[in-house]
Amino acid sequence: MTAQTLQTSNPMLWVTDLAPEPQDVYWSNICIPYRQLWIRKIATLVASIVFMIVFLIPVTFVQSLTQLDNLQKLLPFMTGMLKNKFVIQVVSGYLPSVILVLFLCAVPPVMMLFSAVEGSISRSGRKMSACCKVLYFTIWNVFFVNVFAGSIISQLSVFSSVRDLPAQLAKAVPSQATFFTTYVLSSGWASLAIEVMQICPLLYNLFQRVILRVKDDSEGGSLSFPYHTEIPRILLFGFLGFTCSILAPLMLPFLLFYFFLAYLVYRNQIINVYITKYDSGGQYWPIAHNTTVFSLIVAQVIALGVFGLKHSSVASGFTIPLLICTLLFHQYCRQRFLPIFKSNSAQILIDMDLRDEHSGSMGEIYEHLSSAYSQSSLVPDASNHTKCFSNREDKRSDQSSEDIEKGLPSPNGWNFTFLS
Template sequence: MKLDALLTSAGINIGLCVFFISLYSVVRKQPSNLYVYFGRSTLTQERKKSNDSFKIGRILPTPAWILEAWGPTEDEILASVGLDAVVFLRMIVFSIRIFSIAFLICMFGVLPLNYYGQEMTHNRMARESLEVFTIVNVKEGSQWLWFHCLALHIISFSACTLLYFEYQRISKLRLDHVIACPPKLSHFTILVRSIPRLEDMPRDDAIKVFFITYHGMSYLSHQRIYQSGAFHKFMTNAEKLCRKFVPLRALSFNFKRIPAINRCGLCGGTSRSYDLHDNAFDIEERRTPLSCSGSGQREEEIHDPTGAISRSGRKKSACCKVLYFTIWNVFFVNVLSASVIHQLMFISQPKDIPFVLARTLPGQATFFITYVLTSGWTSLCAELVQCFSLTYNLLQKHVFRKKADDPNKVPTFPYHTEVPRVLLFGLLGFTCSILAPLILPFLMVYFSLGYLVYRNQMLNVYRTKYESGGQLWPVVHNTTIFSLVLAQIIALGVFGLKKSTVASGFMIPLVIFTLLFHEYCRKRFLPIFKKFSAQALVEMDRQDEMSGKMEEIHKLLQSAYCQTATIHEDELVDGCSREDN
């Protein structure tokens, strides 16, 4: 691929970005799109519906949304959106900082060395092949490879330093979040699975004996929950259907029998007459709970729950799965698909993995740069417009003539898809920094634009439906360490192919240092994201006892988790729980 072709592709995507941003700055001003672009603000009563009178400013693109997104401080975002949003934005800030360092080193140091790595006559800059800007253009045994090795060392040490301070800061925010979190019933509750059965006594009695025997000092009561499965889904759908018909009860009907005056046009017979009777049953009163002790299930049919116990736990699990799939599908498959022989070598000879990646990765740099343009720049700007929600809103209001402003349909931020996307671009930046530095300017634009776009969406569009207390940061840290180690292993293979044994030798201590740093952080900070200190929990319990809240909490616990047909997934909470200690 030639440089002018890359610039053409960049120009097309820049044009699309300008179009989406301009379109967004116009459609966000229309009162009919209030719930599309200000769903969260409307729910929190931060923004009221504007006057429907026409104004010329509504059809003119303006950058006002940029100033609104840039304005709030981190503390304001923490107070209004939550800790998860702060962690996500800190991930982008970390990416901006580390790739700013990589940009300065690689664009002004590594890139010229790659360009003049061979004694050759260069074409006009616009007609140059992109391979001359990669490490492939450096001749074997070149002394300039020392600078590539030094550049990767500087990037790795800078990344570890920034990661340490970010981990430290977010850990403190999580501790403050736990202490400041108001008492919840989930703080005093744990989910226990696989309690042994006793054949000579009922199940409830066996559970009570088990807790009294092994946890007598902390046991208050227990509630049995069941896997409702398809029945729970059926009841949820039935509730939604009932909500649609409840407004019909407010309509007035003539309850007398009215003879039909219209006749069927086909057979000439009179149509049947019907009596209209009032719907006497009350929906709220007819909801029958699933009894905790007599649900109608046989004893042998009751199984322990197996799937996440909270929405945040399910989202974190989905985030990890999407991350694994994305890294494998976008990075490894594309790198190894350059040659079938390379794929076979990757499978049959694992010791040659660094050399296989070193041979193929520089040649795939063009694809990754294009991927950043399309899946990065353009997708971010399309995220602003909310194409699906905007189309749905227009169809509901102007085609079907229905009210689409439903507060319950305001979406939550999709951490499980956006976190893997950002981490994938970070992996591309680390692995290509010294091999193909031309990707770094495009990544810098992506992270800078993403910082503004995501701040705007979190503050205005998405609502906060659950809070995990920053549980996503360990995923970010682990993936960043993996990206660093992968970049170092690939560089080790590249230096080996270029016959620079000394540079290869200096990469081994760097890999060891990165892994040791990861182990230190895992022991130093990770326990904070799994368990809480006994000191903080005891102080919180004392405060509750002194304020008289503990007795009220104990009373509510007796029936709080009694499973009913109307229980919602939103009630399964996660975050600051005191039961871990």
């Protein structure tokens, strides 16, 4: 209730926000002035768009591999090799998706860097921002750019009108069905195998033990779930399932097997491998909901184009109300359920406090209360830190009110600073 209350009538004086959990605080961004946040957000948005535009180069190269005629024009010396049936199957079938997956491996670290520069004060907020950036990036570059570069641009220089977009998508998506199916195999199934084996942490552990001679395994149990890489991949496959189910239903068995296997793999990883350091409050559910609704809308637009090509006016007439109902349902969900994810309800917080009181853990909470939001690297001695807290009530009166207002250190080692 305090977080939702306006602290002052002057909007330029105080800016309040919910504090993240102590383990969720990203200390590197605490000192960023509030006036710089909007500049940082605009700068990261522009950088993300530029990165997406630059990434068109490898995507166009990948699409050139799927079209042998264009590849022979670009690389005439490969004309003899491309007459071999096995080489044709490898080059046009599996190689493009593998190259695209390798290029996409560089996207999550770059987007995580952009999200850190953006100024989020919590690790979960930084990772959630990176998740959205990676999701937009993959949907645009994996689906739309591949469809446009592979089919539409090779046929038309520009669209004659916006009304032709559903028909052009209906023509273009089937031609890329083989590429998308191969992408599910190379990016989906292979990623699950890598997730189970944990190749990167294994190699890092071997490097520490063999090269650096480090025998301490304290850092080995600090793995956290990579939301910014896994959630965009899952939502992308759901998007491909919705959009390609009408024109390329043979992809659905591969996707269904992926989701079944992903449920088993991620369930095991979350329970037995990854360590939960903080709770983000279900902030990823609105992202999943919005992406699913967007997938439905794109699938319905493609269906509208298919019915238009079939000259079925009755089916097209029923598809338009379906689009309107989907948008109305999305708006209804935003009005009814989105406030739940913005802040916890008072009843939930009261129940949590009551459980803590009944379990007898309130004393432990009070002990860690003063040091919870202290940066561990700046605390000189944990024993003195605890001792100072135990004597807090006795020594607080030793400091005058003038010293407190000036932000001078108190006798027990604590600083009382008033911010405005």
